Amino acid sequence: MPYGLVVRFTARDAAAAAAFDRLAAETLEEIKADEPGTLVYVNHMPVGESATRVFYELYEDRDAFLRHEEQPHVKRFLAEREQYLTNTEVTFLDEMAGKRPTSSQER
Template sequence: MRFSLKDDECARQFDVLAEETTQEVRAERGALVHAVHAPAGQPLLRVLYELYVNRAAFDTHEEQAHNRYFVEAREQYLAGTSAVFLVE
C-alpha cells in the first residue's frame, strides 16, 4: 500500500504510528512480512509491504484492534493512498 503524506511533520508522526503497529503485527500468527519503506528522494511517500500465510491470516489481521487503530489514526497524516492486493 502506498501512503502519500501531507507534510514533513505528518511523515514523522506516521512513521511513529507505523513502527508501533509493525511491532504488533509481526507478533501475529500468520504474519510473514510487515514492513514500511520510505523510498529515497521521496520524503512524503511510504510503502507498506504485508505478506500473510493465507487469506484467513490476513482476515484475522484486519480484525485486530491495533490494525483498526492504525487504519483510523493514519488518516490525519495522509494526502492519499493506493493499494495493490496480490492473492492466490
C-alpha cells in the first residue's frame, strides 16, 4: 500500500530559506539517484509564503519510507535542516484512492 507524507517547513528568514533550498536540492539529487522506492519527492513553496516550504513525499510502501529515512543523505538533511527553521509540521498519509505514478517494479 503506498505511503505518503506532507511536511510543512517554516524558515527563519529569506537567507535561511535559500540555504534550506540548497540543502533540499542536494538531498533530492541523492534521492533521484538511489531510491527506487521513493515515487514522489517534491518541494513546493506556497504562493505568497516565501519562507514556507511544503514537501510532498510518496513511497511504494511504509518499508520504502523507512529505507529512505536510513539513507546517509536523508540523515544529513534531517540533522542540518533545523538550523534554518522555526517550525516543522509532519502529516503522515495512508493512500485511499487516486492517480499516482506506477512503481519501478510494475514497469
